[in-house]
Structure formats: C-alpha cells, structure tokens
Amino acid sequence: MSGFAPHIVFLLVLVSVSLSPSVRCLGKERTLGMIKPDGVSGNYTEEIKRIIVDSGFSIVNERLTQLDKETASAFYEEHSSRSFFPDLVSYMTSGPVLAMVLEKRDAVSDWRGLIGPTDAQKAKISHPHSIRALCGKDSQRNCVHGSDSISSAEREIKFFFEDVVSDDIASQHDEL
C-alpha cells in the first residue's frame, strides 16, 4: 500500500493547484460605491463605470434611485449633529444617485484610493487622476461616495440593496 503514497501526494498537489484560483476568490471584498447627484446629472456615470471596471472591480449590483429626506438622513445619520448636515441632505436629495456594489480584493481601500481625497479641490492638486479630481467640486459636492471601512460597507450595501434579490437586470429597472 505504501507504494501508492507518492501518487496520492502528487494528486493532492494537482488538486490544490487547480483549486487555488477559486480559493483566492474568497479574498474578494465588497464595498459600496455611489455616484452622487451632481455626478449623475453631470453625465459622469458612463465614464466613472469605465474607470471602475478598468481598475479591476466588478460591479455586482447597481441601483439608480432618488433619495428622499428621510433616507438621506438615515444614510448619513452619523453626521446628524454636524452643522453641515442640512446642506448635505439637501444636496443628496437634489437628484438621483447611482449606488453600486463593487467587488475586488481590498475593495474598500482600493475604491477609497481611486476616488481620492474628500475635498475635490485638494484632489485636483494632490490626486489629479482620481475620480473626485475628474468630477468633484468641493468637499461636499465631491461626486462619489465610498464606504470608509469593511463594517460601513456591510451597512451601506444593506441600506441600498437589502430588498433587492441579487439580479442585476431587474435592479437596473428599479429607478425612481
């Protein structure tokens, strides 16, 4: 029987080598990316989605939706005591937003890197190739949102997609 052992070891090596790409998939992470009202109304959606895909993300779900005062306030509830909160809510309800579930390895930090600093004016100087440098105006009207941690990503994905059965085609017709 011991004569078979090398064959078994060889087989196990073969199996684990052929499995490794799917095992690596387990390292993928999801984050919430959102194109804010000025980005959508400014016709940046297609260009931003091209940048997203070219940067190695998969857009696994998306939803064009109009936030109302109540939903925008709930989304940003951690900022509710800040002086800029009423402005933030009126900006975020000024037109439709496109929420997207973005997936890749290290999606949370890579998406934050791709969108650049919060203040779009600073982004234009320090991160000229970032998305906020492309279409943001200032630190509030900064064109795109990204979850700031893995736990925020989980909360924010649930916020936009908990009712949506994972079906990209159906969700595209979910607007307004």
Ligand SMILES: *[C@@H]1O[C@H](CO)[C@@H](O)[C@H](O)[C@H]1NC(C)=O
């Ligand atoms: C909107 O953007 C697309 C792609 O980025 C471009 O081809 C198109 O000409 C733009 N449309 C308008 C009205 O600016």
